[in-house]
Amino acid sequence: MTEPPNEAPSQAPDEPTGSEHRITSVSRAGLTFDVHDSGPADGEVVVLLHGFPERATCWTYVAPQLNAAGYRTLAMDQRGYSRGARPTRRRDYRTGDLARDVVALIDAAVGPDGTVHLVGHDWGAIVAWSLAQHHGLRLRSLTAVSVPHPQAFVSAVKHSPQLLRSWYMGFFQLPVLPELLGAHTGRVEAMLASSGMTEGDLARYRREVVEDGALPTALNWYRALPLTDPRSARARVRVPTTMVWSDGDTAIDRWGPANSGRWVDAPFTYVELPGVTHWIPSQAPDLLASVILERVGAQ
Numbered sequence: 001m002t003e004p005p006n007e008a009p010s011q012a013p014d015e016p017t018g019s020e021h022r023i024t025s026v027s028r029a030g031l032t033f034d035v036h037d038s039g040p041a042d043g044e045v046v047v048l049l050h051g052f053p054e055r056a057t058c059w060t061y062v063a064p065q066l067n068a069a070g071y072r073t074l075a076m077d078q079r080g081y082s083r084g085a086r087p088t089r090r091r092d093y094r095t096g097d098l099a100r101d102v103v104a105l106i107d108a109a110v111g112p113d114g115t116v117h118l119v120g121h122d123w124g125a126i127v128a129w130s131l132a133q134h135h136g137l138r139l140r141s142l143t144a145v146s147v148p149h150p151q152a153f154v155s156a157v158k159h160s161p162q163l164l165r166s167w168y169m170g171f172f173q174l175p176v177l178p179e180l181l182g183a184h185t186g187r188v189e190a191m192l193a194s195s196g197m198t199e200g201d202l203a204r205y206r207r208e209v210v211e212d213g214a215l216p217t218a219l220n221w222y223r224a225l226p227l228t229d230p231r232s233a234r235a236r237v238r239v240p241t242t243m244v245w246s247d248g249d250t251a252i253d254r255w256g257p258a259n260s261g262r263w264v265d266a267p268f269t270y271v272e273l274p275g276v277t278h279w280i281p282s283q284a285p286d287l288l289a290s291v292i293l294e295r296v297g298a299q
Contacts, residue, residue: 023074025084028104029097032084035105036075039067044117044140045109046296047102048075050281051122051146053192053209053218054201055081058121061285062292069293071117076105078124080217081209088217093224095232099130106138114138117296121145121281123221133235140299142241143292145280146249148256149263150233160255168251172222179216188215195250196277240267242295244288246276269295 022037036056046066048059056075063073079085079093079101087093106116117140120128125147132142133150148156156162168191172178178188189202197205209215241264245257254272261268271291276284 023105023108026076026105026108028101031079031082031087031101033079033082033101033105034077034084036063037072038063039072040070041072043067043070043072044296045106045114046071046073046117046119046292047105047109048073049078049102049118049120049124049127050075050081051120051124052221053188053205053215054122055208055214057204057208058279058281060282062281062289065286065289066292066296071293071296074105074109074116076102078102078127080220081214083212086214086217088220090220090223091227093217093220095126095130095224095228096134098127098221099135102127102131103135103138115140117141117143117292117299119143119145119292120147122147122278126150129237130232132237132239132241133232136237136239139239141295142237142239143244143295144241144260145244145288146246146252146257146278148243148245148252149237149260151263152256152260154230154233155259156253156256160253162253162256165251165253169222169225172219173226178219195279196248196283197279198283201279201282237264238266239264240295240299242269242271242291244271244273244280244291246273246278246280246284248275248277251278267298 021041023035025035026033050056050058055077059075063075066073079098110116115138118128118131125144128142128144129149132139193202209218243257243260258270273284273287280288
């Protein structure tokens with residue numbers, strides 16, 4: 001399935017509908033996470049997970065379209081980003097802990113036995129894949145945006161130029177230097193601009209991540225990678241899944257997303273967006289919303 005690119009709406013979305021039973025925050029393991037809750041309070045729940053270096057506001061133009069279709073959306077500022085959830089140790093950012101944070105949100109929204117639709121972009125997709133692998137009974141569907149199944153990513157290193165595209169992951173392992181360059185020299189910002197971030201995206205990054213003090217703890221997502229059990233990446237997914245990738249992505253090679261279905265034992269759809277950069281939620285929100293609605297509507 002391939003669609004032409006689409007520009008973000010020029011106007012801000014309407015205010016969320018309804019105010020009853022709204023979740024503004026959720027807590028787990030002594031940490032408190034900010035939550036953006038919108039749409040019909042009784043609608044099926046779609047959880048939206050942001051990536052690096054963004055926060056829940058990256059879904060500003062996607063969530064209203066899901067809300068208009070009758071879905072309730074919950075977008076959480078994740079660990080390292082929410083002001084009440086910024087532990088400093090890198091071991092606190094292992095993928096299993098990031099996934100359990102989202103399980104706490106699901107419990108708060110639909111109870112311990114309820115299910116939700118899950119959407120994740122960039123690092124949010126990594127967390128989403130982990131939930132599908134290890135907490136699959138809590139999900140009705142998965143839409144992964146940009147980043148493939150973890151084992152597909154590992155395999156892509158052998159079958160594609162993925163290792164070259166992932167050079168920044170090694171750079172982010174360095175102590176102190178990346179956040180200093182990011183906060184004071186603009187080097188990280190220049191890297192983001194070269195990947196296709198617009199000036200509006202970059203302004204949001206400066207305001208919500210750098211100026212808010214979240215950059216050092218956001219980098220811990222990368223620094224915890226060596227602490228993650230590599231065997232967990234091999235787990236298969238048994239949740240209906242859509243994988244969305246864009247051919248303007250400079251960080252993720254096509255091989256991983258296009259082959260993610262090899263590790264999904266459920267209905268799987270691959271969607272490729274031409275002429276769109278890595279930053280799909282903010283740069284092609286209409287297309288992404290339509291893809292999400294196609295997946296959640298099929299369940």
